[in-house]
Amino acid sequence: MTPSAPPAAVPLPPPRAKFEARNVHVHYGASHALKAVSIDIPDRTVTAFIGPSGCGKSTFLRCLNRMNDTIAIARVTGTIRLDGEDIHAPAVDPVLLRARVGMVFQKPNPFPKSIYDNVAYGPRIHGLARGRAELDAIVERALRRAALWNEVRDRLAAPGTGLSGGQQQRLCIARAVATSPEVLLMDEPCSALDPIATAQVEELIDELRSQFAVVIVTHSMHQAARVSQKTAFFHMGELVEHGDTDQIFTIPRDPRTESYISGKIG
Amino acid sequence: MTTAAFALLLLATVGACLVNRRAALAIRGRGARLHSLAGFHGAYAGLLVAVPTAVLVLLWLLLEGPVIDRLVLAGLPGAALAGLDAGGRDLVLAEIHQLALGHRFGTPAPHALEAAARLVRLREAAGLLLLLAVLATAATLAFLARARVRADFRARPRAERIIAGLMVFASAVAVLTTLGIVASLVVETGRFFALVPWTDFLFGTRWEPQIAIRADQIAGAGAFGVLPVFLGTLVVTAVALAVAVPVGLFAAIYLAEFASPAGRRRMKPVLEILAGVPTVVYGFFAILTVAPALRDLGALTGLAVAPNTALAAGIVMGVMLVPFISSFADDALAAVPRALRDGALALGATRAEAVTGVLVPAALPGIMGGILLAVSRAVGETMIVVMAAGLIARMTVNPLDSVTTVTVQIVSLLVGDTAFDSPKTLAAFALGMLLFAVTLALNVLALAIVRRYREAYD
Ligand SMILES: Nc1ncnc2c1ncn2[C@@H]1O[C@H](COP(=O)(O)OP(=O)(O)OP(=O)(O)O)[C@@H](O)[C@H]1O
Ligand SMILES: [Mg+2]
Numbered sequence: 001m002t003p004s005a006p007p008a009a010v011p012l013p014p015p016r017a018k019f020e021a022r023n024v025h026v027h028y029g030a031s032h033a034l035k036a037v038s039i040d041i042p043d044r045t046v047t048a049f050i051g052p053s054g055c056g057k058s059t060f061l062r063c064l065n066r067m068n069d070t071i072a073i074a075r076v077t078g079t080i081r082l083d084g085e086d087i088h089a090p091a092v093d094p095v096l097l098r099a100r101v102g103m104v105f106q107k108p109n110p111f112p113k114s115i116y117d118n119v120a121y122g123p124r125i126h127g128l129a130r131g132r133a134e135l136d137a138i139v140e141r142a143l144r145r146a147a148l149w150n151e152v153r154d155r156l157a158a159p160g161t162g163l164s165g166g167q168q169q170r171l172c173i174a175r176a177v178a179t180s181p182e183v184l185l186m187d188e189p190c191s192a193l194d195p196i197a198t199a200q201v202e203e204l205i206d207e208l209r210s211q212f213a214v215v216i217v218t219h220s221m222h223q224a225a226r227v228s229q230k231t232a233f234f235h236m237g238e239l240v241e242h243g244d245t246d247q248i249f250t251i252p253r254d255p256r257t258e259s260y261i262s263g264k265i266g
Numbered sequence: 267m268t269t270a271a272f273a274l275l276l277l278a279t280v281g282a283c284l285v286n287r288r289a290a291l292a293i294r295g296r297g298a299r300l301h302s303l304a305g306f307h308g309a310y311a312g313l314l315v316a317v318p319t320a321v322l323v324l325l326w327l328l329l330e331g332p333v334i335d336r337l338v339l340a341g342l343p344g345a346a347l348a349g350l351d352a353g354g355r356d357l358v359l360a361e362i363h364q365l366a367l368g369h370r371f372g373t374p375a376p377h378a379l380e381a382a383a384r385l386v387r388l389r390e391a392a393g394l395l396l397l398l399a400v401l402a403t404a405a406t407l408a409f410l411a412r413a414r415v416r417a418d419f420r421a422r423p424r425a426e427r428i429i430a431g432l433m434v435f436a437s438a439v440a441v442l443t444t445l446g447i448v449a450s451l452v453v454e455t456g457r458f459f460a461l462v463p464w465t466d467f468l469f470g471t472r473w474e475p476q477i478a479i480r481a482d483q484i485a486g487a488g489a490f491g492v493l494p495v496f497l498g499t500l501v502v503t504a505v506a507l508a509v510a511v512p513v514g515l516f517a518a519i520y521l522a523e524f525a526s527p528a529g530r531r532r533m534k535p536v537l538e539i540l541a542g543v544p545t546v547v548y549g550f551f552a553i554l555t556v557a558p559a560l561r562d563l564g565a566l567t568g569l570a571v572a573p574n575t576a577l578a579a580g581i582v583m584g585v586m587l588v589p590f591i592s593s594f595a596d597d598a599l600a601a602v603p604r605a606l607r608d609g610a611l612a613l614g615a616t617r618a619e620a621v622t623g624v625l626v627p628a629a630l631p632g633i634m635g636g637i638l639l640a641v642s643r644a645v646g647e648t649m650i651v652v653m654a655a656g657l658i659a660r661m662t663v664n665p666l667d668s669v670t671t672v673t674v675q676i677v678s679l680l681v682g683d684t685a686f687d688s689p690k691t692l693a694a695f696a697l698g699m700l701l702f703a704v705t706l707a708l709n710v711l712a713l714a715i716v717r718r719y720r721e722a723y724d
Contacts, residue, residue, distance in 0.1 A: 098611065098612055098613065099614030102612070103612040109608070111609065112628045121623065125613070125614065126614060175613065
């Protein structure tokens with residue numbers, strides 16, 4: 001461990017909007033997948049996206065780090081600001097944006113490299129570590145935060161693809177965390193995990209909240225209620241309603257939200 | 267007569283096919299449920315007639331000539347063959363054959379004329395006999411097939427079994443031919459090693475195969491050390507890979523990761539045209555364009571460049587291998603799951619970082635497999651080096667020197683004056699065996715690597 005203290009030691013200013021999305025539309029070719037979405041995503045808060053399958057949760061998540069740029073047929077319109085700056089401005093490099101806005105995918109996608117190299121990939125390409133010792137420290141800290149360290153500390157050189165599905169997903173979380181992003185986008189991160197690993201990841205999410213804005217897509221109402229402070233409900237490409245998680249789950253304003261969380265649609 | 271026999275065979279096949287189909291249809295018309303479709307009844311009858319009859323015709327044609335020759339020779343008066351060896355008998359027989367065709371040289375002996383007439387008669391008889399045999403066999407089989415048409419006759423499985431048998435036969439022919447070739451290589455190589463010790467062959471550093479094969483020729487004592495020849499192959503292959511691997515790999519990376527879909531659609535076929543250029547055309551290109559250019563370059567820089575350098579042959583061979591490597595690398599890159607690409611990009615990697623850090627390493631086994639196959643192509647490539655490389659074997663690794671390769675030596679050993687018991691000729695088989703062993707090993711290795719990497723993502 002190096003003497004440099006983790007950035008968490010900085011005193012916390014009050015939460016404010018990290019992302020502001022205004023009138024965001026996404027088209028995939030001719031299909032209109034996301035319609036007029038406007039939402040503020042606060043900093044240092046966990047925001048849950050819920051909604052039936054195919055309603056556009058992943059699509060909106062990919063807008064936030066401009067991963068839709070990599071899909072040839074996707075077309076995004078509207079304004080999205082990160083810390084007040086338009087992420088589609090010509091001066092913004094999507095590569096640097098993605099370094100600030102980390103992402104964990106629905107299906108674990110470890111690189112066919114060693115566990116160590118998987119986690120070290122981001123720090124290496126962004127030059128976050130000076131020297132091997134510092135990189136070792138970053139890797140260890142990321143793996144600890146992803147609740148994976150104890151399982152893999154003796155086999156950091158083993159291939160990441162050789163881990164179990166749940167371990168792979170936590171490895172992907174460690175990989176995203178190691179880059180020290182400001183926002184972490186998680187697309188159903190627990191869909192491949194058992195209840196114990198799920199609890200560990202939820203604990204991790206709760207801890208990450210002290211530093212990052214976390215956005216999590218989930219199909220589990222219980223998970224949304226447990227980990228998030230804000231919830232947004234999507235339905236057929238529209239953002240139907242968003243607000244405090246407590247409010248959404250107790251007194252939803254829109255009848256569609258009510259029927260979804262009570263299990264009637266979706 | 268043979269044409270007639272084949273026509274008859276065809277006629278019988280089609281006829282049996284149609285007759286059985288009609289018969290089966292008639293049964294169905296009477297309200298019975300057929301086990302197999304009428305078409306299969308027809309196919310079964312056709313196959314049942316065609317296969318044995320065709321075998322009969324082929325065997326007949328194979329055996330007819332020798333049997334008739336035997337009979338003709340046996341009919342000659344004993345004096346005509348007295349004291350003749352096999353070669354002499356062949357001469358007599360050849361004369362009779364010429365006479366039968368109406369070609370006369372001088373005044374033939376009366377017994378020869380008589381034999382020629384007998385030959386013609388025997389051939390006519392044999393032709394008629396063949397027709398009769400075909401007719402009898404085909405008719406018997408056709409009746410047999412017709413008698414079997416019943417509602418519950420299992421025509422489909424039987425027809426399929428016959429077809430499967432034909433396929434087994436076809437693959438057996440391919441496998442046996444390969445085995446035969448390998449066996450002959452092994453046998454001839456063994457004969458070579460009886461004349462030249464294998465240690466001299468594998469570890470000798472002098473290759474001077476131009477030994478005398480007739481007593482009146484003036485030539486050296488001969489030396490069959492393969493090392494300089496093999497070294498030449500290695501030098502040319504190394505030059506070829508130095509050209510093909512970077513160019514092919516970068517082309518593949520560009521096509522797979524950076525080109526627009528429209529550009530990719532246009533560029534891929536162009537690249538693949540390179541693979542369709544005949545190697546002899548590459549050979550022209552090597553002697554007429556690349557070699558003079560290298561010579562001029564050498565004159566400018568003061569380097570000693572041989573007229574037929576390893577460099578010229580290697581460069582052109584490298585160009586030939588570019589599409590090979592690029593298409594393998596392209597496939598390997600395309601097989602890397604999209605999720606890995608997205609994962610790298612989502613961590614803030616640029617496209618280039620994603621390619622070098624994640625995609626190429628992930629695709630590396632496939633790319634390596636392609637490179638190994640390219641090596642085995644390069645080692646076995648003949649035409650370009652025959653045209654552009656030299657004939658003299660030297661222990662050199664300087665690509666500006668003239669070198670020779672294993673394939674060039676095989677060609678030069680076997681063209682011209684040869685005798686099948688001279689070490690010079692047999693050396694070609696030993697070289698061929700060496701080449702075969704090396705390419706086989708490379709191919710096995712490459713396929714094993716490619717297969718392992720396929721499994722990694724499935
Ligand atoms: N790459 C793509 N190309 C074309 N259409 C797409 C693409 N990705 C998503 N879509 C379409 O956009 C719509 C929204 O998809 P999205 O993946 O955002 O749904 P989701 O809410 O994440 O669903 P799930 O809960 O099943 O993951 C769907 O109708 C889907 O078919
Ligand atoms: Mg989704």
